[in-house]
Amino acid sequence: xxxxxxxxxxxLWRHERPLPPRPGRPATITVDAVVDAGIEEADGRGLAAFSxxxxxxxxxxxxxxxxxxxxxxxxxxxxxxxxxxxxxxxASPTGSWREMLAQVAAENLALLERxxxxxxxxxxRAVLGPGTLGKYERELAAVEPLPLGDAxxxxxxxxxxxxxxxxxxxxxxxxxxRSDETPEQWWEREGAELAALGVEERFPLxxxxxxAAGEATNAAADARAAHAFGLAVLLDGLAxxxxxxx
Amino acid sequence: xxxxxxxxxxxLWRHERPLPPRPGRPATITVDAVVDAGIEEADGRGLAAFSxxxxxxxxxxxxxxxxxxxxxxxxxxxxxxxxxxxxxxxASPTGSWREMLAQVAAENLALLERxxxxxxxxxxRAVLGPGTLGKYERELAAVEPLPLGDAxxxxxxxxxxxxxxxxxxxxxxxxxxRSDETPEQWWEREGAELAALGVEERFPLxxxxxxAAGEATNAAADARAAHAFGLAVLLDGLAxxxxxxx
DNA sequence: TTATAACCCGTACATCGTACGGAAAGAGAG
DNA sequence: CTCTCTTTCCGTACGATGTACGGGTTATAA
Numbered sequence: 177x178x179x180x181x182x183x184x185x186x187x188l189w190r191h192e193r194p195l196p197p198r199p200g201r202p203a204t205i206t207v208d209a210v211v212d213a214g215i216e217e218a219d220g221r222g223l224a225a226f227s228x229x230x231x232x233x234x235x236x237x238x239x240x241x242x243x244x245x246x247x248x249x250x251x252x253x254x255x256x257x258x259x260x261x262x263x264x265x266x267a268s269p270t271g272s273w274r275e276m277l278a279q280v281a282a283e284n285l286a287l288l289e290r291x292x293x294x295x296x297x298x299x300x301r302a303v304l305g306p307g308t309l310g311k312y313e314r315e316l317a318a319v320e321p322l323p324l325g326d327a328x329x330x331x332x333x334x335x336x337x338x339x340x341x342x343x344x345x346x347x348x349x350x351x352x353x354r355s356d357e358t359p360e361q362w363w364e365r366e367g368a369e370l371a372a373l374g375v376e377e378r379f380p381l382x383x384x385x386x387x388a389a390g391e392a393t394n395a396a397a398d399a400r401a402a403h404a405f406g407l408a409v410l411l412d413g414l415a416x417x418x419x420x421x422x
Numbered sequence: 423x424x425x426x427x428x429x430x431x432x433x434l435w436r437h438e439r440p441l442p443p444r445p446g447r448p449a450t451i452t453v454d455a456v457v458d459a460g461i462e463e464a465d466g467r468g469l470a471a472f473s474x475x476x477x478x479x480x481x482x483x484x485x486x487x488x489x490x491x492x493x494x495x496x497x498x499x500x501x502x503x504x505x506x507x508x509x510x511x512x513a514s515p516t517g518s519w520r521e522m523l524a525q526v527a528a529e530n531l532a533l534l535e536r537x538x539x540x541x542x543x544x545x546x547r548a549v550l551g552p553g554t555l556g557k558y559e560r561e562l563a564a565v566e567p568l569p570l571g572d573a574x575x576x577x578x579x580x581x582x583x584x585x586x587x588x589x590x591x592x593x594x595x596x597x598x599x600r601s602d603e604t605p606e607q608w609w610e611r612e613g614a615e616l617a618a619l620g621v622e623e624r625f626p627l628x629x630x631x632x633x634a635a636g637e638a639t640n641a642a643a644d645a646r647a648a649h650a651f652g653l654a655v656l657l658d659g660l661a662x663x664x665x666x667x668x
Numbered sequence: 669t670t671a672t673a674a675c676c677c678g679t680a681c682a683t684c685g686t687a688c689g690g691a692a693a694g695a696g697a698g
Numbered sequence: 699c700t701c702t703c704t705t706t707c708c709g710t711a712c713g714a715t716g717t718a719c720g721g722g723t724t725a726t727a728a
Binding site for chain 4: 177198199200201202203204232237238239240241243244
């Protein structure tokens with residue numbers, strides 16, 4: 177059983193170190209099939225509804241069969257993450273660091289829009305697979321020209337990626353919100369009660385700016401503009417480091 | 423049953439609109455008790471282990487009793503979030519927008535360190551309670567001096583808060599990682615296999631910078647410095663908007 | 669004292685991840 | 699071709715979770 181025999185790292189790099197053929201009953205599915213089915217499942221139903229039973233069903237296989245190829249749910253998710261990063265589309269980085277970093281941001285946003293569950297996954301611990309490492313290597317090239325220490329370069333990249341992540345989540349939330357309910361419905365449901373509490377008078381700034389932000393969110397074009405604004409702020413901040421080295 | 427009778431907004435503002443006393447058997451617990459127990463539970467055990475059964479147990483009450491005071495798990499979490507924001511410590515904002523925003527960041531970081539689960543909670547939809555609104559109102563004062571449109575002001579604040587959030591998660595992850603396992607243990611477990619795959623030669627940038635970033639993470643002081651670096655970048659980026667209005 | 673309203677909560681169900689162990693299936697030896 | 703051995707497949711089972719339902723309990727108001 178691959179799932180119990182080999183560690184996560186071995187499984188992540190399975191294409192570079194294929195296991196020697198073994199005697200006995202041959203497997204009906206492969207790790208790749210499990211990972212692909214997992215990704216399709218997560219893409220389609222979302223992370224909240226993601227379950228091993230559904231993945232197994234998609235493969236036409238019993239649930240416990242999965243455990244012969246993958247150690248557990250958490251490991252499968254790690255493999256899925258690395259696979260997505262491996263399959264990620266990108267252009268080889270060119271131009272100034274600023275252009276490269278903007279491209280990195282755009283490519284990551286595209287990745288998270290193709291696989292929204294990636295933005296909802298908790299991946300504090302790094303996934304040390306070929307996809308993740310290759311992506312990291314490529315993206316580091318964008319911050320390499322900056323006059324920063326190594327740790328700061330990592331931090332600069334992480335800053336951009338974390339921004340893109342939260343931006344992707346916000347854009348997704350806005351998308352479903354738009355399709356879920358019109359502002360009028362929302363008002364009928366909650367807004368009226370809030371008004372009765374005198375919220376507008378007691379929280380004038382919050383009301384004014386909150387409304388503007390809400391309207392911007394509801395207009396798809398403005399939501400994109402908000403993303404661009406945030407990214408520009410970030411890049412300008414990094415440009416400051418470029419001009420005046422620390 | 424308060425949990426089914428009133429909506430989420432009513433429950434959030436329960437202290438301003440206390441329900442009139444009602445005939446019948448008096449309740450043994452209050453919404454506040456449930457919310458407080460929930461916060462203690464989440465603080466102590468973490469969000470992953472958070473369950474209604476445990477909250478009920480802490481209150482010395484059956485699980486289903488909770489449903490008499492709160493609609494469901496998701497609503498309880500919303501109430502907990504708003505309560506934390508209401509109890510959050512803060513100094514009234516003074517100084518330049520930059521000083522105020524730095525203070526907002528520090529206060530939010532403190533909030534997330536006191537209640538780490540807040541950083542792991544998915545709160546795309548705003549929680550429209552007194553805690554959240556008050557916090558938003560107060561924090562908007564920091565970006566109000568900036569020469570930006572209303573939507574951009576919200577975006578600027580969100581940018582800082584999202585950074586603090588991911589920073590808090592990184593700091594927490596580093597903390598548990600430090601206590602979990604020494605770098606030597608890690609190397610024995612995974613690093614050796616990676617080296618065997620020729621990772622250092624194939625991903626030189628990633629190896630060099632990844633190592634530097636890892637070491638910085640492992641030194642508590644450097645991890646804090648990384649946070650400061652990110653915040654400075656952000657604020658510098660916003661300062662650009664200050665100098666040259668859009 | 670009685671009626672009534674409200675609350676408490678035991679039971680039950682669907683769903684989840686996953687441990688265990690036996691059935692099944694192919695490969696190689698004779 | 700048959701037997702044996704190795705490996706894979708997966709049914710069953712367990713504990714945990716959120717929550718629907720309905721009956722027992724306990725106050726207040728008449």
